[in-house]
Amino acid sequence: MPEGPVIVLMKEDIQKFVGEKVIAVGGSEIEEKILLGKSLKEIRLYGKQTYLVFDEINVRIHLLMFGSYEIDEQTKPDSNLRLGLSFKNGKAFFYTCSVKLLPYDFMKTIDWEADVMSDIWNSEKAKNKLISNPKMMVCDALMNQDIFSGVGNIIKNEALFRIAVQPESLLGNLPSEKLDDLIAEARNFSFDFYKWKRSGVLRKKFQVYEQKNCPFCGKPLTKKITGKSKRASFFCETDQKLY
Structure with missing residues (x-):
């Protein structure tokens, strides 16, 4: 998609x-x-x-x-x-x-402030939505278009690797600073995605999405269908923490 x-x-x-x-x-x-x-x-x-x-x-x-x-x-x-x-x-x-x-x-x-690439993106509103869903997995939160409109499976996987969080972690278990990291990287990677796609180098920049080994420790990545969204997640069980 x-x-x-x-x-x-x-x-x-x-x-x-x-x-x-x-x-x-x-x-x-x-x-x-x-x-x-x-x-x-x-x-x-x-x-x-x-x-x-x-x-x-x-x-x-x-x-x-x-x-x-x-x-x-x-x-x-x-x-x-x-x-x-x-x-x-x-x-x-x-x-x-x-x-x-x-x-x-x-x-x-339409809640235009939920669009992660919008000039009026509201990170505080996003955080409040995350806090109100403590039992939701982070993989589902990132794919929730009412919270992170525009985020898809590529952004989900790469953003979670950047913040060292496993996709099946529960929002309620994440420290406040990790929630901030989650929100920031959903937006940051979206703009990196845009820049790399425009330049024709997007696939060369993937660290975990459809990759075989962790770029940090070199161990095989785990590929697993996760969350209610039932989408594939790629993650490192060594370098990403399960909360």
Whole structure:
């Protein structure tokens, strides 16, 4: 599933269409007449979700597990196309994703401060949410989009390795300073992810995700399905502590 940093990069690619009118609509999810002639006023992000804001309506795009996008040139089959938007200065194509029309007022229901890559990210609010869930595993907390919107499995694994905490640790057992570390590294690694993805070196930077040995002690990493999210965790039982 594309994580928050990938969605930020997507926004950068489609930003050139802001202020432009839609001159054609394709794909299987939205009737052409709904968006035809409408101007794209703004693009807003909430974690892994993208909101294309038009007059009195917005389109929410979620790339899910296998979604993707292309700019200007369509190279994938129409059967995968969920939404295609044409403007005078180019085209945007969204494939194998969720596309939903939502009223403009829906935006008021979103906690924008939960987006880990947002300029208005609220770390204190995140900490209060963690404290109120003492029985939750840290792996589930990081994957909880109401707490860390935009964090996915890669960020989860790498952030936990950075703070030397095993994924099945309980939030209530973590010292306050470790909670602070958890919050900080969820955001820090997200921006590193963005920088490395943009430069094409992301996979070379992984320390534990889909790796075999710990970069510190050299011992084999443990791979295990953890938490309620049932996602794969990669961790070192020597260099990461179970709380």
